[in-house]
Amino acid sequence: MHNNIITNFLALVIIVLFSHVNGQAQERSLDYYMKKTPFIMPEVTVPKFPNKIFDVTEFGAVGDGQTLNTQAFAAAINACNAAGGGKVVVPPGLWITGPIQMKSNVNLHVERGALVQFTSDHTQYPMVKASASSSRYVTASPIYGYKLKNIAITGKGIIDGAGETWRPVKRAKMTDDQWKDLVKSGGVVSEDGKLWWPSKEAIDGKKYLKEMKKKVDNPGPMDYLPARDYMRPYMVYLVGCENLLIEDITLRNSPKFVLYPNNCENVTIRHANVFNDWWSQNGDGIDISASKNVVIYQCNVNVGDDGICMKSSGDGPESGTYNVENVLIAGCNVYHAHGGFVVGSNTNGNVRNVFVNDCNFVGTDIGIRMKSTAGKGGIVENIYIKDVYMTGIKGAAISFDTFYQNVPAGTSRDTSNKKAEHDIPVFRNYYISNVYCLGANQSIYMSALPESPIQDIHMDDVWIKAKKGADMTNVDRITLKNVKTDIQKGPVYKITNGRDVTIDNGHMPKAAKVFIEASGDTKDISVVNTSIPNLKELVKTTDGASSKAVHFK
Template sequence: MLKYFLLFLLVSGHAVAQQLPVIQEVKFKKDTFNIVRYGGKADGITLNTMFIQQAIDACNKSGGGTVLIPAGLWVTGPLMLKSNVNLHVATGAVLQFSNNPDDYPLVKTNWEGLDAIRAHSPIYAVDAENIAITGKGLLDGAGEAWRPVKKNKLTPPEWNALVSSGGFLNESKDTWYPTARALKGSLEKRPGVIAEGYDLQKAETIKEFLRPNMVNIVRCKRVLFEGVTFQNSPAWCLHPLLTQHLTLRDITVRNPWNAQNGDGVDIESCRYVLVENSSFDVGDDGICIKSGRDEEGRKRGVPTEDVIVRNCTVFHGHGGFVVGSEMSGGARNLFVYDCNFLGTDIGIRFKTTRGRGGVVEKVYIRNIRMNNIGGAAILFDMYYMAKDPLTMFAGADAPSIAFEPVTDATPQFRDIHIKNVACKAAETAIFVRGLPEMNIQGIEMENISIRSKKGFVCIEGDNITLKNATLHCDEKTVVNVQNSRNLVLDKIRFNPSDVFINVTGERSQNIRLLNTDVKNAVKESVLGANVPKDVVRK
C-alpha cells in the first residue's frame, strides 16, 4: 500500500491535512559496467553510441546495475535506457550528444500532447522499470544543431555571426533555421503530426524541424534523475510521459534563454512525482505540468496527479511553476512549496484555452519567493495564444468575451490555494482571466506581498478570495474587476492611490470588502455602466 505524509494547509480559514504521496525509490545491483571495457573513447571525436549502448544492454541482460560514464568528453548519438540500469555520469564526465541530425532516426512518439513523428531523443526509455541517470557529470543535447533562432533575441553582432555561419532565413528575414528542411517544416500545418498524414517518409522532408526532446521517458515506473546537469536541449529538456514514481533530485537544467520550446521539465500524464532541490535556467517554462492536448488528450484521459515540487529555483523562463497549456487530461493533487522564481516572465502560471478541456483542481502552493518577474507574479489565463507571455502585458489586443457553449472541450481551473507569496518586483501582481461560459473559480490566495506596476486584475472570476495581502503598485487603481462575482478582498494593504477598486461589466456582482482601510485611496470604488451600485459591500 502506498504511504503518505501529511501536510497541513489553511483552506477556507481552516487547517486541513493533505496527503502527500511518498514516491517509490529505485534500487540497483552493485555490478558496474564501465563503458571503457566496451570500447569507449573519451577523445571528443569518437562516436561512442555503440559502446555505451552495448554496456546498457549487457547491464540490463545481467539483471541490472550501474553503467559508468567516467571522467572525460564522450561523444555519442541517441541512447536507449533499459530496466534496472543506472546510467552514472561521473564527476568530470561530459556526455556530449552528436550535432549531426543523421545520427537521430525519426520515430513515432508524442509532441505537445499529440501523436507525432519526431527525431529520436538523445536519451529515450519506453516501458522500462527501475532506471536512473545519476552522478555529478553533465549531459549536453547539442541543441544548436536543431533550434531556430529569432532575430529579436540576439544582439546585431550575434545575429550577423549566426547568419554568416550558414543556415536559412524565413521570408521576413527575422528567424534563422539551421537547414532547408527545418525552414520547410516551419511552413507546414502541424508538422509531423500523424493525424495530418505524416509518416516516416513524409517527415524525412522536414526532419530538422522535428526537434527531439532531450530526455524522453515513456510509460516507465520508478525513475530517478539525481545530481546531474542537463543542458542545451533541442526542444523540451526532460519529458516524462505516462510515467509513475518519478524522482528528480538535486539536478540542474540549463538551456539558452532564447531557446524556443526550451522547457526545463514537462511532466505529462504522470503520477507520483517528486521534484526537489533542483535549479532551472531555461528558454521556456521551468517546471511544467501537462496531460495531453485537445481531443487526443481528452481521449487519453490520464491526468497528472500526486506531484510534489519543493525547494527548487527557476532563474529564467516563461514561467516558474506552470500548469498547461496542454492539460486536456486534467491535473490534480499538486503540492508546490518552498520555491524561488527569480527573473521568470511569469511566476506561478496557469494557462489554457478553449478546445483544451480538462479540469485542473486541488492545487496547493505555499512559501514562494519571487523577484524581477517580467509579467504577472500569479497568473490564471484561459486565453493562452502560444505567444511570448510578456506580449499580454504590453498593450496586446484583448480577446473576444463572447459566450460559447460549454462542452467537454471547455477547460476548468478550480479549487486552487496559494499562500505565503512574496514578490519584490513584477509588472502585474495577480492576473485572473476566465471564460464567460466558464469562470476561473474557487481560488484562495492568502498572505501575499507583491510590489508591481499593476495590481490585481480579475476578469470572469467566481469565488475568488484574496486575504491578508499587500499590493504596492504604481498604477493608480489597485484592483480592477470585470464581469466577476463572489470576490472577497479581506485585509488588503496598499500604497496611496486614486482608486482602490474599479468594477466594470454588467455580470459583476457580490464583491465584498472586509477589514480593509481604504483611506489611502482618493476614491474607494469606481463603477462602470450597468454595474449595480451595491456591487461592492462591506
C-alpha cells in the same frame, strides 16, 4: 559591563536564530515535505539497482571528444540490462554520442568531470515510433525509452543535447551582433527576416509534412525522414515508464524540452540542474506530462521557456481521470523562464493534487502561471502553493489565463477571435499562501472565458511590489485575505464580470488613487476587516456595474 551584557545578549540571539534556521533546514528533507502535502501523497518508489558496474570504456568508448561512442554506450546498457541491472558508468572525459536508448533496471551514471556531448550530425538520429504503441514517427531523442521499469540518470557530470544545431531562433530575442554571428554560422533565414533555422530541411519541414500526409495513408520512418531537422526532439524523453530517478545530473542545451517524462508513474527528480539559453525556442526545463506520483526536489532551472510545468493531455473531464496527479515540487529555484511554476497549456487530461513549497523564482517572465484556452479543456484543481519567494518578475507575479495562444516558431498569432464551443478549461480550488514578490510588472492577472470563470481561488498572506494592480475578468468566489500589493499606478483591484470576491484585511498603497474599479456584470464584492480612510470614496464603478456591486462589512 553594560556593553558586555549587550554583546553577550546579541551573541545569544544570533545563536538562537541560527539554531532555529539550521533546525528548519535539517527538517526540510524530502520526507519533511512529503509529510506536509495537503493531500494524501502516495509513497513514490525510487528505483534500486544491483551493485554491478558496467564502465563504458570496457565496451570500447573513448572520451577524447572525437570518437563517436553510440555503439559502445548501447553495448554497455544492453549488457547491464541483460545482467539484471546495475550502473552504467561514464567516467571523466568528453564523450561524443548519438541517441541513447535506455533499458529497464539501468542507472546511467555520469561521473563528475564527464561531459556527454550529443553529436551535431543529425544523420545519427533515426526516425523512431513516438511511443511503444504509436504508429507516428518522431526524431529519436538524445535519451529516450518506452515502457521501462526502474531507470535512472544520475551523477554530477553534464549532458549536452546539441540544441543549437536543432532550434530555430527569433531575431527579436538576440542583439544585433548575436544575430549577425548566427547568420554567418550558416543556416537559413525566413523570408520576413524574423527567424533563423539551422538548415533548409528544418525551414521546409512543416510544408513537407503537410504535403506528405495528403499523399501517404500510413507513413513510415522513411516518409518522415526529410522532415527530421524540423521535428526536433525532446532531450530526455521517457514514455510509459515506472520508477524513474533523475539525480544530481546537469542537463543542458536541448533541441526542445529538456526533461519530458510522459505517462510515467513514480518519478523522482532531485538535485538536478537544467539549463537552456534564454532565447531557446520551446526550451522548457522540466515538463511533467500525464504522469502521477512525482517529486521534484531541490532542482535549479534556467531555461528559454516554461521552468517547471505540468502538462496533461487526455480525454477531458468526462473521462473522470486525472492524468497529472500527486505532484510535490519543493525547494527549487527557477531563474530565467517564461514561468516559474506553470500549468498548461495542455490541460485536457485534467490536473489535480499539486503542492509547490519553498521555491524561489528569480527573473522569470511570470511567477506563478496557469494557462489554457478553449479547445484544450480539462479541469485543473486542488493546487496548493505555499512559501514562494520571487523577485524581478517581468509580467504578473500570479497569472491565470484561459485565453492563452501558443504561437510556434514561423507562425503568427490568431487574431480571428474564433473560439471553440466545447472543451472549455476549468481552473478551480487553488490555495496560495505566504507568497512574496519584490518587483513585478503586475501583481495579479486573471482572465477567463465567460463560459467558465476562474473560481474558488484562495490567497492568504501574499505581498507583491508591482507597477500595476490586480486585473481580474470573469472570476467567481475569490478570497483575498491579508493580500497586500504595493503598486505604482492604476486601481489596486480592477474587477470585470466578477462574482463573490472577498477582500479581507485589504491594503491601500500610497501611490494608488482607486481601491476597487468594478465594471461589467460585477456583483457581491465584499470588503471586510479593512481600515482605510474614506474607503467608500475609493471605489469606482464603470461600464454598467451597479453602485451596489461593492459591500463593506
